[in-house]
Amino acid sequence: MTLLDQIRVVLVEPEHPGNIGAAARAMKTMGLHSLHVVNPARFPDPQADWRAAGAIKIIESATVHEKLDTAIEDCGYVVGTSARARYVPIPLVTAQEFGELLKEGIGTDLPIAILFGRETNGLSNEELQRCNRHIRIPASEDYKSLNLAMAVQVVAYEVFKSCGELKNISKQWDREYASAGDVELMTLHLEKVCDEIGYFREGRPRHAMVRFRRMFNRLELDETEVKLLRGFLNHVERSIEKPTNG
Amino acid sequence: MTLLDQIRVVLVEPEHPGNIGAAARAMKTMGLHSLHVVNPARFPDPQADWRAAGAIKIIESATVHEKLDTAIEDCGYVVGTSARARYVPIPLVTAQEFGELLKEGIGTDLPIAILFGRETNGLSNEELQRCNRHIRIPASEDYKSLNLAMAVQVVAYEVFKSCGELKNISKQWDREYASAGDVELMTLHLEKVCDEIGYFREGRPRHAMVRFRRMFNRLELDETEVKLLRGFLNHVERSIEKPTNG
Numbered sequence: 001m002t003l004l005d006q007i008r009v010v011l012v013e014p015e016h017p018g019n020i021g022a023a024a025r026a027m028k029t030m031g032l033h034s035l036h037v038v039n040p041a042r043f044p045d046p047q048a049d050w051r052a053a054g055a056i057k058i059i060e061s062a063t064v065h066e067k068l069d070t071a072i073e074d075c076g077y078v079v080g081t082s083a084r085a086r087y088v089p090i091p092l093v094t095a096q097e098f099g100e101l102l103k104e105g106i107g108t109d110l111p112i113a114i115l116f117g118r119e120t121n122g123l124s125n126e127e128l129q130r131c132n133r134h135i136r137i138p139a140s141e142d143y144k145s146l147n148l149a150m151a152v153q154v155v156a157y158e159v160f161k162s163c164g165e166l167k168n169i170s171k172q173w174d175r176e177y178a179s180a181g182d183v184e185l186m187t188l189h190l191e192k193v194c195d196e197i198g199y200f201r202e203g204r205p206r207h208a209m210v211r212f213r214r215m216f217n218r219l220e221l222d223e224t225e226v227k228l229l230r231g232f233l234n235h236v237e238r239s240i241e242k243p244t245n246g
Numbered sequence: 247m248t249l250l251d252q253i254r255v256v257l258v259e260p261e262h263p264g265n266i267g268a269a270a271r272a273m274k275t276m277g278l279h280s281l282h283v284v285n286p287a288r289f290p291d292p293q294a295d296w297r298a299a300g301a302i303k304i305i306e307s308a309t310v311h312e313k314l315d316t317a318i319e320d321c322g323y324v325v326g327t328s329a330r331a332r333y334v335p336i337p338l339v340t341a342q343e344f345g346e347l348l349k350e351g352i353g354t355d356l357p358i359a360i361l362f363g364r365e366t367n368g369l370s371n372e373e374l375q376r377c378n379r380h381i382r383i384p385a386s387e388d389y390k391s392l393n394l395a396m397a398v399q400v401v402a403y404e405v406f407k408s409c410g411e412l413k414n415i416s417k418q419w420d421r422e423y424a425s426a427g428d429v430e431l432m433t434l435h436l437e438k439v440c441d442e443i444g445y446f447r448e449g450r451p452r453h454a455m456v457r458f459r460r461m462f463n464r465l466e467l468d469e470t471e472v473k474l475l476r477g478f479l480n481h482v483e484r485s486i487e488k489p490t491n492g
Contacts, residue, residue, distance in 0.1 A: 026396055031386035054389050096407070138407055140277035143300050150272055150399045153392070157400050161342070161384050197485040199478060208474055219465055228454055232445060239443040239486050 001109075003102060003163045008034040008111045009152060010071050012127060013118050017042045021051030021059060022149030023116070028055035030156035031164060034111070035062040036071045051149075068127055072115075073181035076108025077220065080115040080123050080131035081151055083144050090214055092134045095155050099162030101133075107220070108177035114155060119148050129210060130180065132217045175222035183216055186226050189233050196240060249348060249409045254280040254357045255398060256317050258373060259364050263288045267297030267305060268395030269362070274301035276402035277410050280357070281308040282317045297395075314373055318361075322354025326361040326369050326377035327397055329390050338380045341401050345408030347379075360401060365394050421468035428472050429462055435479050442486060 009027055014020050020043055024035055035058050037043055043064065052059045065071040072078050079098060093101060106112060115131065117123035128134060137146060137154050146154070178186075191209055193199075200206055219225070255273055260266055266289055270281055281304050283289055289310065298305045311317040318324050325344060339347060352358060361377065363369035374380060383392060383400050392400070437455055439445075446452055465471075 022393065022396075025391075025393060028389045029385045029392050029396075031388070053393070054391060137403070138410065139275045140406065140410065142277070143274045145271075145300060146275045146399070147268065147271060147299075150268075150275070150396065153396045153399055154403050157383070157403075160386065164384065164386075194478070194481075197481045199481045211471060211474055215465060215467075215471055219461055221461075225457060225461055228457060232440070232443075235440075235443040235445045236482050236485075239482075 004031045004160070005033065006109075006112050007032050007159060008036055008071075008075065008113045009156070010036045010038060010068075010113050010115045011040070011148070011152075012038045012068060012115055012123060013040065014043075014116075014148060015041045015119050016148075017045030017048040018051045019119065019148045020045075020062075021048035021053075021055075022147075023152040024048075024052040024055040024058040024062070026149055026153035027156055028058055030153075030160035032156050032159070033058060033061075035059070036065060036113075037062055038065045038068050038071050040064065068115075068130065069181075069184075072113045072130065073179065073184075074111060075113040075180050076110030076177040077106050077112045078115065078131045078180050078217075079113070079133045079135050080128050081117065081155065082123060082128055082134045082136060083139070083146075090128065090131060090134050091218055092136055095135055095137045095158040096162075098133070098135050098155070099158035102159060103162040107222075110177065110179060113180075116148060116151055129213050129217070130184075132220055175224045178221045178223050178226040182223070182226050183221055186221075186229055186233075187213055187216055189230060193233050193236050196237065250277040250406070251279065252355075252358050253278050253405060254282055254317075254321065254359045255402070256282045256284060256314075256359050256361045257286070257394070257398075258284045258314060258361055258369060259286065260289075260362075260394060261287045261365050262394075263291035263294040264297045265365065265394045266291075266308075267294035267299075267301075268393075269398040270294075270298040270301040270304040270308070272395055272399035273402055274304055275399075276406035278402050278405070279304060279307075281305070282311060282359075283308055284311045284314050284317050286310065314361075314376065318359045318376065320357060321359040322356030323352050323358045324361065324377045325359070325379045325381050326374045327363065327401065328369060328374055328380045328382060329385070329392075337378075338382055341381055341383050341404040344379065344381050344401070345404035345406075348405060349408040362394060362397055421470045424467045424469045424472040428469070429467055432467075432472050432475050432479075433459055433462060435476060439479050439482050442483065 009032060011020060011023060020037060048059055049056055115123060135155060137151060139146060190212060255278060257266060257269060266283060294305055295302055361369060381401060383397060385392060436458060
């Protein structure tokens with residue numbers, strides 16, 4: 001499997017089927033094949049087929065999801081495209097830097113998802129918090145609103161430019177990356193423990209979870225680390241319960 | 247006049263007005279404004295306006311020519327995009343190299359034209375021979391047929407990347423980094439809590455701390471995050487102690 005085969009383009013709630021087709025064409029010109037679409041307004045649709053031109057196979061083999069979760073749960077690395085600065089920023093790379101990052105080797109053999117948001121308002125904060133990195137396409141301050149398929153084209157172009165001929169060289173790391181699904185379960189466990197130890201009481205905002213989530217995504221946790229953290233949380237829970245049960 | 251103002255995009259005999267609009271939008275996102283159209287099949291056209299979105303002014307101020315000659319005669323430098331190798335090759339640069347060439351400085355104060363050919367068969371040999379350089383966009387050998395407006399987007403993106411007013415956007419962060427000392431104290435606190443909750447009992451190796459430590463260093467924690475983690479650990483400790491003291 002080449003690195004390009006590992007890339008999954010995820011379109012989140014696209015409104016115009018034409019953009020799905022144009023995105024598929026953009027992908028194929030840059031050697032990408034795996035398209036996932038979350039809750040599209042209209043798809044399949046003749047407009048998507050027409051705009052796909054020679055990339056119709058990508059449209060035909062696209063996977064449609066009701067929610068984002070299932071589109072990324074088996075992925076080892078998730079990045080989201082964002083034009084806006086967020087109040088809790090996640091490490092930001094330019095499209096080119098993302099290509100270079102891939103070239104250096106992201107340490108996972110699982111799929112690598114690139115999320116693209118809605119035409120009108122992009123990805124939600126919640127969706128962006130599921131990402132290990134954010135990608136920004138440098139654009140004019142006067143008008144930075146790239147069409148959805150154009151954004152796919154530019155990011156795919158940078159990926160192809162860096163990795164066209166490359167196999168995935170895994171970083172020197174001694175463990176497999178944890179899947180996005182496992183990290184999410186661990187995060188929910190932490191939230192539960194925080195509730196149990198009263199961490200969210202006394203006016204401490206649940207906003208803390210946003211920061212925890214960001215930390216975990218930034219970490220690119222490996223499987224052993226997720227197990228370590230789960231073990232830690234289990235022990236905290238057992239330590240709290242014991243006196244009550246005894 | 248900035249370098250971006252000097253760039254002129256020339257669409258040669260575009261067949262679909264939608265592509266003219268999409269090209270205008272692509273230009274505007276990358277700070278380009280000057281659009282010339284040679285012998286278009288349909289233009290002006292409502293489809294061009296619609297696809298231009300926020301770049302309608304570029305459409306309204308576009309210059310239409312009957313022939314290529316008048317579109318480039320006042321230019322100091324002309325480049326043409328080409329997917330095919332030509333029988334009489336002209337110096338070829340990639341889109342990125344063209345951006346770098348511009349940055350280094352092309353010795354002219356006259357407009358710099360970038361020609362884009364017809365959707366179906368690009369620029370003719372005669373048209374390509376009018377060019378100082380050819381630009382090629384790296385693309386998949388299997389399918390290198392970028393949509394016209396997509397090609398405009400990629401080339402404009404490379405121009406903007408080299409010549410726009412790019413700030414370094416990868417280092418934005420909203421908090422000060424935590425000192426190594428604070429991270430160390432937090433790590434020791436974690437170790438203490440791990441002892442208190444019996445995490446190191448039952449043969450679980452203290453080696454776990456090595457991995458926790460590596461995680462924290464990889465994170466480059468900020469001050470708020472260290473406080474968050476300390477708060478969490480304090481709460482764990484208080485939850486454990488309460489029954490014993492009560």
